[in-house]
């Protein structure tokens with residue numbers, strides 16, 4: 526693992542004008558994902574070029590909710606959409622609103638599994654129009 530900054534004390538301003546405490550940066554997507562697998566309360570907040578910034582996130586998404594949305598590819602149908610990166614999805618991928626409905630409409634899915642795999646409505650997907658930043 527290569528966290529470039531010492532934990533804790535780097536603040537970055539997002540496109541929404543919110544200062545976010547970043548706990549580390551990664552230069553490698555695989556390492557960032559591996560780190561997030563082990564530290565599930567942490568997630569990607571910013572990507573600039575090849576640098577991936579990781580911050581601690583509260584489970585209700587109250588930190589992430591203030592953050593900009595990003596262009597993601599749906600891991601189910603492949604369509605592009607704007608949402609927020611969830612730690613359990615490959616960087617640049619998420620679940621689009623149509624596929625959220627489709628998967629949740631099927632029998633047998635566990636709500637906790639869904640949240641763990643795809644994140645939270647209003648945070649990672651199913652964003653209101655005023656939450657979507659461009």
Ligand SMILES: [Zn+2]
Nearest residue numbers: 599602621624
């Ligand atoms: Zn989809």
